[in-house]
Amino acid sequence: MNRSKAEASDRSKEAGADFLQLDTAEAPPGGLTDWLARRLREAVADGRLPVGARLPAGRVLAAELGVSRGVVTDAYRRLAEEGQIAGRGRGGTVVVAATAVPVTAAVVPGEVPAARPPRQAPALFRDDPDPEVFERLRGAPARIDLTPGVPDLAAFPRAAWLRAERAVLDGLAASDLGYGDVRGTPALRRAVAHWLARNRGIRADPDEVLIVAGTAQALALLGRALGRAGIDEVAVEDPGSVGVRQHLAHWLAATPPVPVDAEGVRVDALRATGAPAVLLTPAHQFPTGVVLGGERRRELLRWAAEGGLVIEDDYDAEHRYDRPPVPALRAVLPDRVCYAGSVSKLLAPALRTGWLLVPDRLRDAVLEAKRFADLGNPVLPQLVLARLMESGDLDRHLRLLRRRHRRRRDAMIDAIRTHLPGATVHGAAAGLHLMLTLPEGCGRTDTGLAAAALAEGVKVQPLSWHARLPYPPGLVLGYAAGSVSEIAEGVGVLGRLVRGEASPRGD
Template sequence: MGGSDFLQLRAADAPAKGLTAWLTEGLRSAITAQRLAPGDRLPATRLLAAELGVSRGVVVQAYQRLVDEGLAAARTGAGTVVTGRGTPNAGRPAVDRRRTLDELRLPISTPDGVDLDLSPGIPDLSAFPRAAWLRAERAVLDRITAADLRYGDPGGTPRLRSELVGWLARTRGVRCEADDVVVTAGVAQGLALLAHVLRARGIDAAAVEEPGSRGTVDQMTYWGMRPVEIPVDEHGMRVGELAATGVRAAVLTPAHQFPTGVVLSPGRRRELLTWADRDRLVVEDDYDAEHRYDRAPVAALQGSAPDRVAYLGSISKSLAPGMRIGWLIAPRPMQAELLAAKHASDLGNPVIPQLVLAELLASGDYERHLRAVRTRQRSRRDALLTGLRAHLPRARVAGVAAGLHLLVTLPGTDDDVLLAERVAAEGVLVHPLSWHRRRTGPPGLVIGYAAHSPDRLAEAAARIGRALTPGGG
């Protein structure tokens, strides 16, 4: 389809702000009013952008919202095609739902015109091993019995728990048995279960890293745990400050701290486990541990003190966050309570995805996938790092050796929100470091690189340089 007549929109009526919502509503109305029928192809994004006088990024985002709502699909060789009719006012709940979801996440809106989202924490979803997953799923379906599909162990299928024991022992030094593992819907559910059990035991506060994961703080707060910020320096959390707080639990990312990228030093690790020896709990979020490039793997804390550490991990950064598969390995005195909380929460995770992941682990396909992803991510990191050094030579870049993001600090700046807004004006979305703080601290930008190709990252670095170099815009 060519042209924009079907929209019944006039470029002159476009609002100064909210162009994406305006265009999305126009497209949705055209489908609801049956000016567009299932099978109709939407205009090329460049063509529609030119006719409406908006950026191509606005059209791309509007089309993606239709895809998210099930009203359209992106098809190879055919562009974006209408797939549903909708009903009068069907779009309204979807708009409200999107607003609600945006409010539940970080207070970040994607500005109109942004076409390079370099938000941290987004993995390369195009690398999902579809062929290997399909092979494993077929193998599982060939063997599965009717009994396997009944309500099972709320802690997870025995096969996945058994495979995780071996995998985590080999790669992370985790010490556990299959009965110690609770399969969760990602790290988020693991945190929720731990918060529930800790509060039942009279513990209603936990130390968190500062700066640190906003998602972790939000999760703990939602489930009734008061976060107590402990500063992070080049050696990780300042463990020596824990005792003065009186808290009895601490949540850390020791292998690759978010967002600074530092590793908890050996001395701090020993100090932390000594602190936990007095009826206290360390919650270890093994964030990004599988993504390392220039350093040897750092063993999990849990292997040194299984009786004092609750270990959390997931496949969100290695396969896809939408799979919602993670694991929690807690000290044995807590396990019965955690299992009861998991059962009350959802009766257990879906069985077939668990068995498929177990098959991937057993066959070696998961490990082969991780090796391929590391190679791919290394080239992406190198492209972004090279570009930043070329276009922002005065910047300091940290967190290079591992993970899926970089932390960039610039001398002579104090307002990183303003810096991020200037970068967004160049079509690139990054996070101000202050969004991951609860206290004041040095400014910076947190830049993810996993979801884009090296050439796009090189382009992003050039745009960031233009935005942040005096006279470069």
């Protein structure tokens, strides 16, 4: 027997790894490294090794396969050079980017491969992100997270929450632990009505307030109710939140884009779409940060008074720093505006608690959709939140957040001036994020820049995710959840990547 064939036979009897069901007998003589690198690429491409997956330590995998450690080290090095995996010190070696290379099945000598279409895993930073992209991005390991949409979670008022929870439990009757009102507890609906009157200029009776599981559920309930009312098209801002657009598109036939300029949504372009409804973020447009201008606001209200319907996503209006408050559209034209808000940017997204106000003609359909969705939100967190709102603890927490967020926003702007002097900052007066348009001639797409940043341990969102109409490349950077030092370091990495400089750590 040929010696190389004998060695392969011995390996097949003694060596193999449960990891990816690797069997060195499949490797051609003298081609162990090529074979292992190819098998790893295939696993990344077909999703068996998703972004964030941890690979075995090189010495462990080498021992299981019965090969030298250098074989595994060289295979890992090849994928690292291709940008698919990266070392994270004690965190091990992890997948940081999916490959777009079609998978070719390994061919066993003497066997004719079966014909099948190539499988391909979705790339994390592709131009048209799928609905799972945010889960994959959240799961991707990183040293510094500059993605938008999250407040300072370390500042969550644990002591105040515990005090409120104890007080609620002390006064809770046994009957209060049964099924609650599908609309939400009376205590929270009353507290939300007071909160909206104080902070957003909205006068609403508690009976008009529906408690929901965040803005995502509010959009789902509206999608069902509008569909039953014969409305299957809702226009959206462009650029505008891709996540919101995906939620709407799940329930509706079309979400035509409407351009946004320095004064907010273009109402003339909205009219041109012929859409009967539009979703807007008028107090702090996502992602540009512009405020709907006075004349544009009046033009929009005329459009709504003529029969149009506005869905107002008031996602972070409480967070403002350098400008006066902007009243909600719902406060001006309640019978033409559906209003959605939540505590995701005030306290934490994990609470999954928000509120929805709709015109009278939609209320029964929305309430029916809520009833058949979940019979109402959990009661105990509602009662605790109501106590926080009515006691003033939530107002005090908001004042604390504003101070912290302002400092971190200023730190990000300073870092951008230092490391990205050619970039333009948008939307700094309010919110939890900045929009950054990249300097001309930077030599990178924003998705390419985001992928390169993640490979170096920094998470950001490419602006192109949120735009379907032509728009300059850029980034959407969250500053609320990171420390000043993390913000400075993360922006420094972005600046170095834009300039094309190598990592000082030699990664």
